[in-house]
Amino acid sequence: MNKKSAAYIIGFMIVICVVFGTGVSVVHNATQDMLEKNKRFHRNRIICQAFLLRVSDESAKAYAQAISEHIELKAITDGNRIRNVYRRIDPENPAIGFDFGGMGFWDRIDGIIVFTQNLEKIINIQFFDHKETPGLGARIEEKWFTDQFKGVAIAWNKDASDRVIIGRATGTKPDNQVDAITGATQTSMALKRFLNAELERIRALKLD
Amino acid sequence: MIADSKKIFKQGIFSDNPIYRQVLGICSALAVTNLLANTLFMCFGVIFTTAFSNLTVSLLRKHIPQRIRMIVQVLIIASYVMMVDITINAMAPDIHRFIGPYVGLIITNCIIMGRAEAFASQNKPIPSFLDGIACGLGYSMVLIAIAIVREISGFGTLLGYALPATDLWWHQWTIMVMPPGAFFMLAIVTWIARAKFEPKE
Numbered sequence: 001m002n003k004k005s006a007a008y009i010i011g012f013m014i015v016i017c018v019v020f021g022t023g024v025s026v027v028h029n030a031t032q033d034m035l036e037k038n039k040r041f042h043r044n045r046i047i048c049q050a051f052l053l054r055v056s057d058e059s060a061k062a063y064a065q066a067i068s069e070h071i072e073l074k075a076i077t078d079g080n081r082i083r084n085v086y087r088r089i090d091p092e093n094p095a096i097g098f099d100f101g102g103m104g105f106w107d108r109i110d111g112i113i114v115f116t117q118n119l120e121k122i123i124n125i126q127f128f129d130h131k132e133t134p135g136l137g138a139r140i141e142e143k144w145f146t147d148q149f150k151g152v153a154i155a156w157n158k159d160a161s162d163r164v165i166i167g168r169a170t171g172t173k174p175d176n177q178v179d180a181i182t183g184a185t186q187t188s189m190a191l192k193r194f195l196n197a198e199l200e201r202i203r204a205l206k207l208d
Numbered sequence: 209m210i211a212d213s214k215k216i217f218k219q220g221i222f223s224d225n226p227i228y229r230q231v232l233g234i235c236s237a238l239a240v241t242n243l244l245a246n247t248l249f250m251c252f253g254v255i256f257t258t259a260f261s262n263l264t265v266s267l268l269r270k271h272i273p274q275r276i277r278m279i280v281q282v283l284i285i286a287s288y289v290m291m292v293d294i295t296i297n298a299m300a301p302d303i304h305r306f307i308g309p310y311v312g313l314i315i316t317n318c319i320i321m322g323r324a325e326a327f328a329s330q331n332k333p334i335p336s337f338l339d340g341i342a343c344g345l346g347y348s349m350v351l352i353a354i355a356i357v358r359e360i361s362g363f364g365t366l367l368g369y370a371l372p373a374t375d376l377w378w379h380q381w382t383i384m385v386m387p388p389g390a391f392f393m394l395a396i397v398t399w400i401a402r403a404k405f406e407p408k409e
Binding site (some may be wrong): 003004008009012013016017020021023024027031032035038041042054134135 | 241271272273274275276279280283284287290291294295296297299301305306309310387
């Protein structure tokens with residue numbers, strides 16, 4: 001058969017795509033359970049970190065146990081999406097957390113934000129998933145960055161886009177401001193934008 | 209045609225080393241070498257992809273239409289990289305979280321495309337497979353050397369295990385954890401290797 005003919009080229013490409021596509025699918029299916037397990041483990045670990053829960057060891061079982069003992073999970077309808085709401089079962093130290101997310105610089109960023117019971121202060125913020133640039137925007141999940149949010153007061157009396165400020169603020173450093181990431185201005189700005197939008201939606205939620 | 213496997217390994221690892229001779233694959237060499245464990249997974253990915261993409265391209269070399277050979281090579285390489293990416297994600301999710309973006313970038317690693325085009329498309333399967341392993345080993349050797357120095361000087365650990373009596377002799381060298389540390393180390397390795405292995409006129 002003439003290798004230069006269009007029919008040969010198209011046929012060859014179809015065969016190659018089917019063979020290698022099948023190969024990738026086989027590997028994916030073979031590891032599906034492990035991937036799901038890893039995803040659950042990662043999520044549980046992030047929730048424990050967000051609520052500052054003590055975990056007996058680093059195993060998946062320990063994280064799952066800590067969550068089942070200390071966290072009450074409820075999924076509520078928020079517009080056209082389902083939002084997870086987490087409550088720490090501790091009468092002396094109550095906290096409420098919400099899944100939050102939005103568009104980062106490259107792709108969607110998803111995380112969890114934990115507040116004091118009255119939503120006045122942030123207790124912690126952690127990220128489940130993002131696709132930001134490694135070494136730049138990806139630094140949002142580094143401890144120095146997330147630690148800045150601990151104790152930040154939400155300025156509910158201010159404009160909806162400035163309740164939490166990431167980056168430069170006018171005047172002396174206000175209670176609702178954290179530093180942006182050098183070299184990742186777009187990621188910092190995107191985080192500020194969707195975090196403030198999510199705060200507005202979270203406040204409007206009907207929680208019983 | 210180069211059939212002698214000794215010669216293939218000597219070329220891939222030393223005289224035609226992809227990092228310090230051809231200066232290819234530098235992006236990942238700089239990015240993943242601050243911890244040895246990350247480096248080992250990356251090296252596994254590159255060796256696997258280079259070897260099997262070379263083997264596949266060589267097996268198909270008489271059937272691949274010349275006009276679309278590059279597209280076919282990229283498709284083959286991308287498929288192997290996806291398999292590696294999924295496997296690392298399943299087996300070592302914490303390491304994958306850090307090196308994941310660079311594993312994906314193996315697709316565009318010039319070492320792999322270069323060997324597929326320059327060697328595998330003109331040689332028999334076995335030498336091509338060996339050439340892929342040799343080039344992967346050449347890349348890995350340099351990365352592992354850099355990673356050992358960076359992890360020890362930056363973290364005082366090796367493969368995550370604390371080195372003995374670090375409080376007596378070790379002082380954190382922060383720059384080694386950061387990208388400039390990789391630049392300096394790569395330059396030093398290149399300098400030493402070229403001085404030692406470059407043929408004298």
